[in-house]
Amino acid sequence: MTTYQDDHPQPLMKHPTMTIGYYPGCSLKGTAKEYDRSLRAILGALGVELREIEDWNCCGASSAHAVSRLLATALPARNINLAAAQNYGEILAPCAACYNRLVAAKREIEQHAAVRQSVEYVLEEPFRPGVEIRNLIEFFERIGTETIAAAVRRPLQGLSAACYYGCLLVRPPEITRFDDAETPSSMERIVQATGAKTVEWRFKTECCGAAHSIARKDIVLDLSRQILDDARASGADLIVVACPMCHSNLDMRQASMRVRNGGRRSVPVVYLSELVGYALGFDARTLGLDLHFIDPAPALAKVQGKEVPA
Amino acid sequence: MSDTLHPSLADRIARLTGQHPFLCYQCGKCSAGCPVRAFTELAPNRVVRLVQLGFDKEALQAPSAWLCAGCMTCTTRCPKGFDLAGFMDCVRQIGRQENVPLPEKKIRRFHEAFLRQVERFGRAFELGLVAEYKMASGDLMQDVDMAPAMVLKGKLGFFPHRVNNPAAIRRLFQRVAEAERK
Structure with missing residues (x-):
């Protein structure tokens, strides 16, 4: 499991560290690598630990839902199940498209029994509910604007x-x-x-x-x-x-x-x-x-x- | 009406999405806020109208659904709570299953190339996606002007990132296809 350590000389915050499952998504491994890099750099200074969800897959983003509603739900659902199996109560998805697909899949599976049944057929395992999905702004809100202001x-x-x-x-x-x-x-x-x-x-x-x-x-x-x-x-x-x-x-x-x-x-x-x-x-x-x-x-x-x- | 599918497109969309296209009362609020409205002849509410009137093939063949950027403005603003973006997804999905000529070949080739990358590696590989898209669409000059700067900035990875077990993702795709045949 990859752990991102901060490269800041001294920890600025003394509160207990939060551990959150990190879903970088495909873009942050390529064209948006500075998004990934900046996030990793600042975490330690804000008292947060992110661990990359082991073996995550692409969420299907804007293409899967053009082709198949089930594929567009099953691809994110596999990631939610991985996060739950790796004991994460919450996931940070910094890409807005990944965030939207993960949340949409979670809601659809939790609200429609038929969708849940099809997704479980595809994944060959029960869907694991209860994982919260956060975008970057929610993640910063979770850290707190006072904490951020104090670390400036x-x-x-x-x-x-x-x-x-x-x-x-x-x-x-x-x-x-x-x-x-x-x-x-x-x-x-x-x-x-x-x-x-x-x-x-x-x-x-x-x-x-x-x-x-x-x-x-x-x-x-x-x-x-x-x-x-x-x-x-x-x-x-x-x-x-x-x-x-x-x-x-x-x-x-x-x-x-x-x-x-x-x-x-x-x-x-x-x-x-x-x-x-x-x-x-x-x-x-x-x-x-x-x-x-x-x-x-x-x-x-x-x-x-x-x-x-x- | 010869243009109507059997069962009708309206009924198929209702079954697949849980929302009947007759929910729409044609106020046009979706079209007022649609960012791609200026790029298509047929506004989103008029695609719904075609489906309501049974002009199913016209609806499937109009570029509108394929031009939909999935921005969700229509779904957010609809006073009837009709998920128009979900409707557009469904029009695209059914269009691919029916034997009708479809519009916006480049957009379709892009989505297909994207998903083939995901099926193969479990993750989208940008360089592979662009190469595959260019071959499929014939759009060879696409963004060649940006490539040198992207390489210099290390933004164009030359090797795909993969999941640990790509076979598991291929199986997921297979089971989606199986479930959809049922």
């Missing part, structure tokens, strides 16, 4: 952030049971704990086009451009996300957008775990902030807060 070593005063939720963290609310589906504000509270300012903007739950990134890039370019335009108009220095699909669409495709729609100021897009990590005093490379297509360094240079000694 580099207050992000002077920085203004647009919190982008996209679709799958908040919708549909009957499934996710997390924040307000139209006007969420939980990510803002985490970002404010770092000392940064958050902006009001209109596109925080609009869709970036998600999985159409490969087959219908034109759709993704138009939808993502509108999101970036609104963030720019709101005066934000950067966009904060908690989803690898949103990140790649918004960060990696800005050059193509310029070709398609003409010159616009680029907007850096960072993961929430990176922003929190930066405030906790970790350096940009440790957090993978050097891996983005749009360099966030100029935006982060706006930080005026005085460093707090450890």
Whole structure:
């Protein structure tokens, strides 16, 4: 079993460590490796231990439910069963798509006896209920904004952030049971704990086009451009996300957008775990902030807060 | 009506999803909030209308369901509590089972390539997915401009991550197919 140790010199928090099952998902092993890296880096400083769920499989994400309702439920269910068998009461799924599929499968199996029966036929074992599934924002809420604020070593005063939720963290609310589906504000509270300012903007739950990134890039370019335009108009220095699909669409495709729609100021897009990590005093490379297509360094240079000694 | 399937698409969707398409009273709130509405001729509520009226093949062949990004805005806002995103999933699923020409070949090839990666390795392998998608769709130039930067940043893994026992995942796929034949 893989255990992630923190590489921070001293533990900042003295409360007992929580152990949570970690479901990184496929993106965090590839295009979103900085999301994984920043999460691992900051955990120790926040008094949390994550252990990767042994032998996890892909949740099927946006493709399985296009093809088979049963496959789209059985793939996440196998992971929930693995987590239960490995004694985890809760799972952190930092990818919004994985989070949504895991929660949707859990609800569907728990609410519909027929679905449960089919899933158990496929898995060849009973479904194990009772495992809670958390997204990154819930995970930070669980740690507590006071704990995060107390651990800040580099207050992000002077920085203004647009919190982008996209679709799958908040919708549909009957499934996710997390924040307000139209006007969420939980990510803002985490970002404010770092000392940064958050902006009001209109596109925080609009869709970036998600999985159409490969087959219908034109759709993704138009939808993502509108999101970036609104963030720019709101005066934000950067966009904060908690989803690898949103990140790649918004960060990696800005050059193509310029070709398609003409010159616009680029907007850096960072993961929430990176922003929190930066405030906790970790350096940009440790957090993978050097891996983005749009360099966030100029935006982060706006930080005026005085460093707090450890 | 020659376009109606037997049993009708409406009844099949009702059986599979537990929600009958006649729940929809055509207010259009789904279409007002749909992010891909601008990219398709047929708005989401009109796909439901086709199904209500028995134009089953037209509904299956319209690009709308395949263009659905699964953002869940329609499902969230529907005043009747109709899970329109689930309806769209079901239209895609039934479309693949019926012998009708389907739209949006590239999107279908993408989903198929994605799931073949999962079936083979238990996890999605991005580079393998893109290679397989390119072969299947003929879309060879897809994102070649981004590849060098992704390699430099170490974001494009050259080897697949696998589950410990890929045979267990293949068996899961087989049992899904068996259960669906029943």
